[in-house]
Amino acid sequence: MAPRGAQGLVLQRHDHRGQTVLIFGRDDVTYLTSDAGEAALAQVAGYPLTDASRVADVAAIRRGFAERSTALIETTLLRRKAAAKLGELADVTGWLFTDDALQQATAAPVARHRATRLAGAVVHDATCSIGTELAALRSTAATVIGSDIDDVRLAMARHNVPDVPLFRADALHPISRDAVVLLDPARRSGGRRRFDPRDYVPPLDAVLDTYRGRPTVVKCAPGIDFDAVRELGFDGEIEVTSAGGSVREACLWSAELAGGGVHRRACVLDRDEVVTDAEPDDCPAGPAGRWIVDPDGAIVRAGLVRHYAARHGLWQLDPDIAYLTGDHVPAGVRGFEVLDELPLREKVLRQALSHHDCGQLEILVRGVDVDPDALRRRLRPAGHSSISLVITRIGSGAGERTAVFLCRPSPVRR
Template identity: 65%
Template sequence: MRYLGSYAGKLALAEVAGHRLEGRSLIADIDSARTRFGDRAAVLVETVMLRRKAAAKFTDTAKFADTSDWLFTDEALQQATAGPVAEHRARRLAGATVHDATCSIGTELAALQHSAGFVLGSDIDPVRLAMARQNVAGVPLCRADALRPVTADAVVVVDPARRSGSRRRFDPRAYLPPLDRLLDVLGEREYVVKCAPGVDFAALRQLGFDGEVEVTSLAGSVREACLWSPGLADAGVGRRATLLDSKEEITDALPDDCPVAPVGRWIVDPNGAVVRAGLVRHYAVRHGLWQLDPDIAYLSGDTLPDGVRGFEVLEQLAFSERHLRGALSVRGVGAVEILVRGVDVDPDALRSRLRLRGSAQLSVVVTRLGSGAASRATAFICRPSR
């Protein structure tokens, strides 16, 4: 660690970075580094390769720090918040005094230092703390346990560990530090706590949390659920979906009087953050859409919202593999994207069994409509907007 941050270590890293370290040259490049730097070759090669992975995760935003000379561990890089997500959180904390109590290698600090009134970091892991000292030079740091805050009036940001090796921790009480103990410690403070995207909202309420749950998506996938203490939440907001790709936010303070009606020209599969936050109806009202079924997240409309990928309905039929295969064959379909909600169908397995031959490419939306005895599986053959 000390060597990597030294002048000699930086020169060695620059030399190793000159190698491709991929494909056919990987073994030869590692041998070259081992010949040149002996036992230190492994950590040099690992650091260079981690920096390359980090480039896509962090440096695709305008304000985020240049991470080309950062230090990482593989686990810390995997756990680190993506640059755009960290920057979004920092914007919500603009002007505040913020204490990142699990600062790790410094990802959140790098975003916060551009917008917070004052920011400091702490972590219980001395190795990650040492990396943060190089990565975010100038930000005050100290070693401390997140369950024993060393600040009094700052907003506390905490990112509990949600993995044990390669296994995910689904129970928030199994986080490190445990979420129930965190909420007890931070009960009288303003705080922001990151959670797994699939965290059980009912379990959060059972733990006494009564603030805002924000579910954030980036590049089409849900990245995290974030707990905002009541004093940091907007009035009347308990759930929020933040779509960073489209710069849109949907909250449960918006109207949700969404009708249920037969399919229109388009089917829309809402962003995962909207679905996860339970805001499908609110999203539908904002965009003039309606539900195909009150318990299914698919929406429909005669006009496709700007910037949203949709599926133009060409044909509707009762779902069966035989009927679907025939309808696709008539259209000369050879490649098909299959989306499923509310029906026990494996899209990949279904695609294989359809045995399609043709040159056209279309999409199929399979879903359940109705409930009880009136419930029926339905397939929509569609043309995707993009």
């Protein structure tokens, strides 16, 4: 059973996975923040709600809480998801969320990183949603305020970060001055991603026009087209950030906030490494050295592979491919020790894997149309050792070839 709207209609939708997702209303937030709602949430939190128990658990919750059961169940499940994503940022066990808001919420390490860059500033989060960024900023910013046009999310933010001043406002109609404006346009609708920045809510072009000449920080999807952003008139810094081994976001820092001469920045939070396009990019291409290095995704996405290579004394296998090679592995990075170079012929690869007693096979591919999972199944490794195959294109035109490097993966080097 789901909550009812003003006309008594059930307010819910199906996400891209076909699962039913509750559309929260103000009455849901009012109930969930009441003494009765908090007591009910405490009871529902005691149910496992696992795949094995869900049918029985939901039936029991519905018997106890009738029309409020869906809001209680959804909130309990979202809190559990949020613990892994946001737990390092704040105690979110009592927070309120919507499904879309949690999906778009900034992961804790990234939010803390941004808050550090904004330390000491007056910051207005003009699309504050349920308050994730505010929770990070309140410990670093000189002053922080939030606003959002969505009345339900704003009500949730008032519950989640009660110590931050909040206002209801349209981000395209500024309500602050002399503040750094943080914006996070919605990039999802019904659980689906929006890829064209003009389809963001509010649209990225409108955001940039509205705040042109003001210090702004705008979150974007990591796959955003950098050229398209420049065509919209953005002339600041594009920062790509990774955490937990994944690229999390691209962030636009206006020229007023960008580092001196920096237009592209990659931040690898797992090892606290920053690479920018203000650094040298002298990087030759040549045959494989002792090691192959696959740069972090933030470095690749930011187009800073050559800068990273120059910093660490590495070189490229091919000028157009992101794999690097050298005689050492940078600290904090996993490398692949080259044991042999082979052609892309499955019989040859199968024999080589057998010779090295390969049982656990990792396949990395760049520049070549190869499905790693399908190839792994066909090669049928059955031994005991761990082997990596690095498959890549080398050269172009008549001299183009596909190379397969049989490697022994290393642990991360400190």
